[in-house]
Amino acid sequence: MSQTNQTPQNGNYDASNITALEGLEAVRKRPGMYIGGTDTRGLHHLVWEVVDNSIDEHLAGYCSEIDMIIHPDNSISVKDDGRGIPVGMHKKLGKSALEVVMTVLHAGGKFDKDTYKVSGGLHGVGVSCVNALSSYLKAEVHREGKIYVQEYSEGKPQNEVHEIGKTEENGTIITFRPDATIFETLVYKFDTLAHRMQELAFLNSGLKLSLIDEREKDEDGNFRRMDYYSEGGLAEFVQYLDEGKPDLIETPIYVKSKEDNVEVEVAMQYNTTYSENIYSFVNNINTREGGTHVNGFRRAVNRLFTKYGEENGFFKKLKFKISGEDFREGLTSVVSVKVPEPQFKGQTKGELGNSEVTGIVSRAVGESVGYWLEENPIMAKRIIDKVILAATARHAARKAREMVQRKNVLTGTGLPGKLADCSSKDPGACEIYLVEGDSAGGTAKQGRDRAFQAILPLRGKILNVEKAMEHKIYENEEIKNMFTALGVKIVEGEYGERVLDTEKLRYHKIIIMCDADIDGSHIVTLILTFFFRYMQKLVEAGYVYIAQPPLYQVKRGKQFQYCWNEEERQEAIARLSRHENDGSVKVQRYKGLGEMNAEQLWETTMDPDTRMLQRVTIEEIGEADRVFSMLMGDEVPPRRAFIEANAKYAKVDV
Numbered sequence: 001m002s003q004t005n006q007t008p009q010n011g012n013y014d015a016s017n018i019t020a021l022e023g024l025e026a027v028r029k030r031p032g033m034y035i036g037g038t039d040t041r042g043l044h045h046l047v048w049e050v051v052d053n054s055i056d057e058h059l060a061g062y063c064s065e066i067d068m069i070i071h072p073d074n075s076i077s078v079k080d081d082g083r084g085i086p087v088g089m090h091k092k093l094g095k096s097a098l099e100v101v102m103t104v105l106h107a108g109g110k111f112d113k114d115t116y117k118v119s120g121g122l123h124g125v126g127v128s129c130v131n132a133l134s135s136y137l138k139a140e141v142h143r144e145g146k147i148y149v150q151e152y153s154e155g156k157p158q159n160e161v162h163e164i165g166k167t168e169e170n171g172t173i174i175t176f177r178p179d180a181t182i183f184e185t186l187v188y189k190f191d192t193l194a195h196r197m198q199e200l201a202f203l204n205s206g207l208k209l210s211l212i213d214e215r216e217k218d219e220d221g222n223f224r225r226m227d228y229y230s231e232g233g234l235a236e237f238v239q240y241l242d243e244g245k246p247d248l249i250e251t252p253i254y255v256k257s258k259e260d261n262v263e264v265e266v267a268m269q270y271n272t273t274y275s276e277n278i279y280s281f282v283n284n285i286n287t288r289e290g291g292t293h294v295n296g297f298r299r300a301v302n303r304l305f306t307k308y309g310e311e312n313g314f315f316k317k318l319k320f321k322i323s324g325e326d327f328r329e330g331l332t333s334v335v336s337v338k339v340p341e342p343q344f345k346g347q348t349k350g351e352l353g354n355s356e357v358t359g360i361v362s363r364a365v366g367e368s369v370g371y372w373l374e375e376n377p378i379m380a381k382r383i384i385d386k387v388i389l390a391a392t393a394r395h396a397a398r399k400a401r402e403m404v405q406r407k408n409v410l411t412g413t414g415l416p417g418k419l420a421d422c423s424s425k426d427p428g429a430c431e432i433y434l435v436e437g438d439s440a441g442g443t444a445k446q447g448r449d450r451a452f453q454a455i456l457p458l459r460g461k462i463l464n465v466e467k468a469m470e471h472k473i474y475e476n477e478e479i480k481n482m483f484t485a486l487g488v489k490i491v492e493g494e495y496g497e498r499v500l501d502t503e504k505l506r507y508h509k510i511i512i513m514c515d516a517d518i519d520g521s522h523i524v525t526l527i528l529t530f531f532f533r534y535m536q537k538l539v540e541a542g543y544v545y546i547a548q549p550p551l552y553q554v555k556r557g558k559q560f561q562y563c564w565n566e567e568e569r570q571e572a573i574a575r576l577s578r579h580e581n582d583g584s585v586k587v588q589r590y591k592g593l594g595e596m597n598a599e600q601l602w603e604t605t606m607d608p609d610t611r612m613l614q615r616v617t618i619e620e621i622g623e624a625d626r627v628f629s630m631l632m633g634d635e636v637p638p639r640r641a642f643i644e645a646n647a648k649y650a651k652v653d654v
C-alpha cells in the first residue's frame with residue numbers, strides 16, 4: 001500500500017481484503033442466489049446491475065447520458081456522465097473507495113438515504129457481483145480532472161487504482177466480460193438490451209441513452225446503433241404501448257406529484273380494445289406483480305369514475321353492478337413511483353410492499369383525474385359509455401362462461417369429444433398437442449404415444465380474440481374445447497378481474513402444432529394471442545410450446561435426413577450426394593403436417609427424444625402486448641411497418 005497514513009492498521013487492510021474476496025467467492029460459487037441464474041437472463045442481469053448504478057446517478061440529479069456498447073467479443077461497456085465513482089481512500093477499509101465499491105458485496109458506495117435508488121429492488125445486488133462473475137472488468141473513472149483506472153479478474157484487483165491521464169469530464173465507464181466458466185451463454189441480445197433502454201428513456205424523461213452493437217455493421221460500414229430520448233416521458237410511453245390500438249380519448253391523462261418524498265407519475269390512455277394493460281415501476285424497476293402503488297391507482301380510478309358516473313346520472317338504467325374491471329377495459333396505463341426505501345415482496349420480489357404508497361398514489365391520481373373529468377366532459381362521457389358497454393358485455397360474458405362451465409359438469413367427464421386423451425393422469429407427465437386441422441389431428445392421433453400424449457385438433461382459423469367481444473370468446477367452440485381439455489377455468493378475482501384457475505390443469509406441456517407455412521404461422525400467432533390474453537399464467541409457468549416440424553426431407557435411395565433449416569439442407573445434400581451429384585438426391589419441402597405420415601410425424605415432431613420444441617416465454621410483457629395488438633388488431637399501418645421491419649425473422653418472438 002502506498003498511502004499508509006490513512007490505513008489504521010495493516011492487519012485491518014488484510015482482514016477487509018480477505019472478507020471482500022470471500023464475499024465474491026460466494027457469488028462465484030452460487031451465482032443463482034445473486035443474479036437468479038446463469039442462463040441468458042442472468043447474463044443480461046449483469047448489464048442491468050451496472051446500468052442501475054448510472055440510473056441512480058441520474059436520479060440523484062448528476063447524470064444526463066448513458067451509453068452502452070456491445071463489443072465484438074460480447075463484452076459490454078456502460079458509460080455515464082455522473083459524478084464518477086469516488087476514488088479517495090475509504091477510511092475504515094483502508095483502500096480506494098473505487099476498490100471497495102467494486103469488490104465488497106453490497107457496498108454500492110452510496111451512503112446517503114435521501115436519494116432514490118434502484119438498489120434494493122429486483123436488481124440491486126451491486127456492481128461487485130458483476131465484477132465477481134466477470135473474467136475481466138475495467139473501471140474507468142473521470143473525476144476531478146483526472147482519469148483513474150483499476151482492472152479486475154474474477155473480482156480480484158489486478159492492479160492498484162492508478163491515474164492514466166487528464167480529463168475535463170465526469171463519469172464512469174465500466175467494461176466487463178462475463179465469465180465463460182459460469183454462464184451457459186455469453187451472447188447478448190440486442191433486442192433485449194434495446195427494449196430496456198427504450199423503457200428507461202420513457203421512465204426518465206430528459207435522460208439520453210444509446211446502444212451500439214459492434215458485432216453488426218450495416219452496408220455503410222456503421223455499427224448498429226439506437227438512440228433513446230423521451231421528452232414526454234410516461235405520456236409517450238403509453239402512446240408507444242398503444243401503437244396499433246385506436247385511441248378513445250385525444251391525449252393520455254397525465255399525473256405527477258410528490259408527497260412525503262414519494263414521487264408519483266402516472267399516464268393513462270383509453271383505447272377501443274377490451275383488455276387492460278398496466279405497467280408499474282418502482283425506482284425504474286418493473287414490478288410485474290404490482291403492489292401498493294397499483295392498488296392505489298386502481299382504487300382511485302374506481303372511486304372517481306363511479307362518483308362521476310353516479311353524480312351525472314349515467315348509470316341509472318343499468319340493472320347490474322359495475323365492477324372495477326369495467327373501468328379499466330381498454331385502459332393502458334403506466335404507474336411509476338420513486339420511493340426512498342422500497343420494500344419488495346412476493347415470489348419474485350416483483351411486488352411493492354410499502355403500505356403508505358397506496359394512499360399517496362390514490363390521492364395523487366384522485367386529484368389530477370378529478371380535475372381532468374371536470375375539464376373534459378366530452379372525453380369523460382366517452383369513457384363512461386365504454387365502461388357501461390364493458391359492464392354489459394361482462395354481464396353477458398359471465399353468463400356465457402357460467403353456461404359453458406356448468407354444461408361441462410353435467411356431461412360427466414366434461415372433456416370435448418374431439419380430444420384424444422392420454423392414459424396417464426399425472427399432469428407433470430402429460431402433454432397435449434393442439435393441432436391445426438382435423439386431418440393432421442388424425443395423423444397425430446395415430447403417431448402419438450397415447451400413454452402421455454393427448455391430441456386436440458382445432459378447426460381452421462381460431463377466433464381472433466384481439467377483435468372479438470369477450471362473451472363471443474366463451475361461445476367459440478375451439479376456445480371452449482381448449483378450456484375444458486386443459487382443465488382450467490376463469491374465475492373472478494378480488495378486484496373483479498379475470499383470474500385463471502389452474503388447479504385442475506391436466507397437462508404441463510401444451511404444444512401448438514401447425515403447418516410450417518404462412519397460414520400455419522398465422523394460426524400459431526392467433527393461438528398465442530389467445531394464450532397471451534386469457535391464459536398468460538400458463539405461458540409464464542413455461543408450459544406452452546410450439547412444435548417445430550422439419551422443413552425438408554433430403555433423400556437418396558433408402559437414406560434420408562430431415563432438415564429444419566437451409567444450412568442443414570445444404571449439408572444433407574452434400575453428405576448424401578458425396579462426389580457424384582447425379583441428381584439422385586431428392587429434396588422434399590414439407591409445407592404441411594399432412595404431407596407426413598404418422599410415423600414420420602412421430603419421429604420428427606412428437607418423439608421427445610428427437611423432436612425440437614420452442615418454449616414460448618414472455619420476456620417483455622409490454623413488448624409482447626404491443627406486438628400482439630399490432631399484428632392482430634385493426635390498424636393496418638403500424639402492422640405493415642412492423643412486419644416489414646421484421647420481415648427477415650420467420651416468426652414473432654414472444
Ligand code: 0RA
Pocket residue numbers: 050053054057080082083084085086101108109110111127172
Ligand atoms: C459511490 C458514491 C457516489 C457515486 C457512485 C458511487 C457512482 C457509482 C457508479 C457506478 C456507475 N456509475 C456510477 N456513478 C457514480 C457519490 C459520489 C459523490 O458524492 O461525489
